[in-house]
Amino acid sequence: MGRRDPPVPIIAATEGSAADRFARSRAWHERASRVLAAGVSSQFRAFGVFHPMHYVRAEGARMWDADGNELLDYTLAQGPCILGHSHPELVSRVQAAVARAQLFAGQHEEEVLLAEALQRLIPCAELLRFASSGSEAAQACIRLARAVTGRQRILKFDGHYHGWLDSVAFNVAPPGNAAGDAPVPWCAGIAESAAADVICLPWNDLDAVRRTMARHGDEIAAIITEPVMCNQGCIEPLPGFLAGLREICDAHGSALIFDEIITGFRIALGGAQAQYGVTPDLALFGKALGAGFPLAAVAGRARWMAPLQAGTTYHAGTMNGNNACVAAGLATVELLERDDHAALRRIARLGAALRDGLAERGTAHGLALRVQGPGPMFHMAFSCLPRATEYRHVAADDRAAYQSFCRGMLLEGVRLIERGLWYVSAAHTEADVAATLAAADRVLAAIAAGRGT
Structure with a gap:
């Protein structure tokens, strides 16, 4: 399932600007913008805390961008990668299906x-x-x-x-x-x-x-x-x-x-x-x-x-x-059913721990945070409203503050969805959750101190 080491900050804050850290990715975005409308193939990818990022590899719960930065990923391709990236059994099943026929x-x-x-x-x-x-x-x-x-x-x-x-x-x-x-x-x-x-x-x-x-x-x-x-x-x-x-x-x-x-x-x-x-x-x-x-x-x-x-x-x-996608679906269902749904139970447990840990750290730093959702997926927002029950509650969230949080987390080596939705996969570990909460603690402390990112 890939590496299990806790992530480390991409580069210490004193070692250069964000522009330096993501220079190659930014160059690829500029090149893409000459041939792809807005440089992307889906409008949701046009948003980024610095600019749309370019990636070269993903495995387990991690991705590597064009600059070689290792990122602990809670985006999971906007949700699909429930098993993590490039699960070996999934990949093997798809390869076998394509070898028999593409379509x-x-x-x-x-x-x-x-x-x-x-x-x-x-x-x-x-x-x-x-x-x-x-x-x-x-x-x-x-x-x-x-x-x-x-x-x-x-x-x-x-x-x-x-x-x-x-x-x-x-x-x-x-x-x-x-x-x-x-x-x-x-x-x-x-x-x-x-x-x-x-x-x-x-x-x-x-x-x-x-x-x-x-x-x-x-x-x-x-x-x-x-x-x-x-x-x-x-x-x-x-x-x-x-x-x-x-x-x-x-x-x-x-x-x-x-x-x-x-x-x-x-x-x-x-x-x-x-x-x-x-x-x-x-x-x-x-x-x-x-x-x-x-x-x-x-x-x-x-x-x-x-x-x-x-x-x-x-x-x-x-x-x-088509052959490849059906093989992926069949493998996914079988893997999630295995051992009495062990993967789903693990995802729910880790997601709840991460959700609750983020809420606790917000409280510790005196920040108005709302973190809610079932656990396998949840939402985080800067808001004085402790619970949202419909869209108008979410529309009032402080999105600029969350953008600042996302910037800080990216510099800590954690990739997030900018609109506040978090996904957890079967590839995430207890160590990943602990490292993510430690990174969030540092970023929230900076936000509380008025430093931002």
Whole structure:
């Protein structure tokens, strides 16, 4: 699984500026910017505490950048690398699959084996389809809901992210206290006509959902939600919220869709639906399912998958179910199931220790920190609000202070996601957690002293 040594600061503070430490990476970014729009292939990579970084190798819980700096990684490729980077058994299984064939554009045995495993694990998975990304899986779920109900509109929640495509790209990060049924487009270029099909509400507010469905329920094909609001604040559902959504959808004949792209195979092998005991009609999975390979799945009850069975609606993709990604998914499921889910239990334990340790160090330095989430993933923010339950609470966080924290941690040799979300992998160790908390203690002390980074 790679090195187990605790990380050390990249370069002592007196040995040069950050520009010196990441000079080669910066040069690569400047070169990339001449051929790639903004120098990146995903807009999320355009953000960086100094500049977008370039990497040359990753193993276990560590990465090495273009300047040779070793970084303890809690980004995990934005979540997929649940086993850590380049897990040897995973890599071996993928290599063997590719040696047999790259792509059949037809069915193969491992695709069936993976689907059978997911059907066994995921409560709603009476039938499945494979895809290559969460964005397209979300669209498939919405299309199925519309096909079954004959309705057009969907209800989603402020701060929830269901991919970058137009139909769901509203109120992802709405300004101010935007809430209600007036959706705010995520960015320029979103089709104005798509707004008419979307209603957006504050999350964890069951009364708001009930009122809206009472007025518009006969127009709503589906309610789509992250069962844990991971992308903004890692906010868990309030008691009864998910069950309440289930009851409301049943009452109005609408589909309940769980976006389990982050929660699936991380909070539990069966996803948040298994963890919280609420079964949706349709669900989408990705990220950890492929452990770093582009693999997603649509899982659903037979009634809601029926249009695919009948061929009355279409879901397609040249790369769907390709050999390498299916082999990665099958290996991931088998590795996570091994020894009575030992890897998942370890991830949960280490994540909780890291989460709680960060909160304790914030308190020790007199800083207003909020650290919350299930443990396998959690969110850290500088905020006077001790608990967030919906997007407006997260929107008020001090993002500049967290950027300062990320800069300090990067200089300590720890790579973080700049929006506050942390991921823990099966490759992280107790020593990694201890070293990370020691680094965080130094950075928080500097922030508390007004020095920043």
